Amino acid sequence: MNYKKNDSITITIEDMGHGGEGIGKIDGFPFFVKDAVIGDTIEAKVIKAKKNYAYARLMRLLQPSPHRVEPRCPYARQCGGCQIQALSYEQQLKFKENKVRNNLMRIGGYSEVPIEEVIGMEEPYFYRNKAQFPVGKDKDGNIIAGFYASRTHTIINNRKCFLGAEINEIILDKIIAYMTEWNVEPYDEVTGKGLVRHVLIRYGFQSGEIMVCLIVNGETLPKSEKLVESLRELEGMTSISLNVNKKRTNVILGEEIKVLWGQAYITDSIGDVKFQISPLSFYQVNPVQTKRLYERALAYAQLTGSETVWDLYCGIGTISLFLAQKAKQVYGVEIVPQAIEDARTNARLNGIENAAFYVGKAEEVLPEKYEKDGIYADVIVVDPPRKGCEESLLRTMVDMKPKRIVYVSCDSATLARDVKWLGENGYEMERVTVVDQFGMTVHVETAVLLVRKP
Structure with missing residues (x-):
């Protein structure tokens, strides 16, 4: 038909x-x-x-399916943030396990996939330590904040996201009350006029510290002292700032930060490692599950204290500093200069002296250090973006002949592609762990151990 x-x-x-x-x-x-x-x-x-x-x-x-549940969020179907909130959490974990297994079989070419465990959350709600809320107006001219409806730039007026920290709703209430009282206009994407574009909130789950950053289409915020006074009433408020973004773009953050009150950063920790986090820092959004993911990656690395480890796509050094506690020497590579500055700061903050960081593309830095400087690796840890690894990088990894490669992935399709290539070039997939860092969504993290074949 x-x-x-x-x-x-x-x-x-x-x-x-x-x-x-x-x-x-x-x-x-x-x-x-x-x-x-x-x-x-x-x-x-x-x-x-x-x-x-x-x-x-x-x-x-x-x-209805026996696996169907009533979503907690009344906007779950409209909002682009959650895709599977109507599915029981137990079935969400099965869906994610199958997603990883099927990709490793279909794309990776494996007939069997050694998944050891699916590490789910004890509380699959209110787990995100970061949220970005667009600000606008409804059809009646009232200031609203929330999230974009799926595949649109239409704001759903919802200040209570069931994935974010519960303090977010109170912070948004205060910001909108300030904007309403002092006639501070939200940004209009169509006209390019108006001031407040987004509100970025970060919350330290371990430290209790709070950051609020208003992304603005300008250099200053009128009556900013009134907003600061209101936000300082909240326990844990540590950093209040502006991020300047005057471009006609869908990119949320600009490059310039102006501190209105407090510090330019908050601190938080994953396990025993502390991190300084600025508005521009990349930092895992689910610290509880990140700790479990990194612990599994560390276990897969099997460090004894004598190894040289390369951490590729290291960000602000989150995995690097975990590894440095057990390794002889760790080298981290990341293309974003500010992230490398943060990584070095975080190493000093933790008194870690056996971690060095390089700015550049992993696929360029690693071959250069290997070919020109003769630096080798006992273990390579790689945590690439969704697009996975360039083949040139995979080639250099293989040429360096590390005993073990630990591949941490946020996209099991590109993971499967890269693991297949590594399998065809001397490495065997031994262990796989699936970690749910993003409950109620389709996204999933995977840690894979590859061992050099004899």
């Missing part, structure tokens, strides 16, 4: 796609349905039909 737009269908969801959409088939023809979960029987309307598949919108739930 040929399906077309606006056709109504009745379908049972049998699987879920990588984006969390439900997948069902009619006579072998697959339909992808957002907000449907495995086990649902639904009525849906076709919104886009292709030759070999179609997309449909959930119209009516005829028979």
Whole structure:
């Protein structure tokens, strides 16, 4: 049968796609349905039909899945932040385990995947230590803050995100009250006018320190002392600043930070390691699960105190400093200069002297240090962005002949591609752990141990 737009269908969801959409088939023809979960029987309307598949919108739930739960957030279906809040947490973990396994089998070419454990959260809500809220106006001219609706720049007026720290709602209330009282206009993406674009909030789960940074389309904030006075009433308030971004762009943060009150950073810790975190710093958003992920990576590295370790894509040194506690020497590489400055600061903060950091592309720095300076590695830890590793970097890693490679990944598809390449060039995948750092979303972290073949 040929399906077309606006056709109504009745379908049972049998699987879920990588984006969390439900997948069902009619006579072998697959339909992808957002907000449907495995086990649902639904009525849906076709919104886009292709030759070999179609997309449909959930119209009516005829028979709910036994795995379906009521989302805590009333905006879960509209908001782009959570994709699978309607799926029980137990099933979310199974979905993520299957996602990693299927990618390693389909893309990586493995017939068996040695997944040891899926490390889930004890509390899969209120886990994020960072949130960025766009600010705008509703149709009645009231100032609002929240999140963008899925695949749009329409703000859903919601100050209580069930993934963020609970203090966020109180902070937003104070900022909007200040803006309303002193006629401070939110930024308008269409006209490019208005002042306040976003509110960035960071919360130290271990330290209790709070950072508030207003991203502004200007250099100053009128009556800023009034906002500072209000925010300082909150226990733990440590840093209040402006981030200047006057460009007509979708990029949230500009490059310039102006401190209104307190420090330019907050501190927090993962395990025994302390970190200074600025508005521009990359820092893992789920510190509880990050500790578990890093502990597993450290266990996979099997350090005895005599090893030289390279940490590629090291960021502000989060994994590097974990490794330095057990290694002889750690070298970190990161392309962002500010991140390397932060990494060096964090090493000093912790009294760690056996970690050195280099600015540059990992695929350029590592070959140079290996070929020109003769620096080698017993263990290489790599934690790349979603796109994975360049083949030139993988080649240098193999040429350096480390005993072990620990690959930490936020995208199991590019992980599978790279692990396949390493497998074809002398390394065997021995152990895999799946870590859920992003409950209610489709995202998942994976740690893989690869060992050099004899």
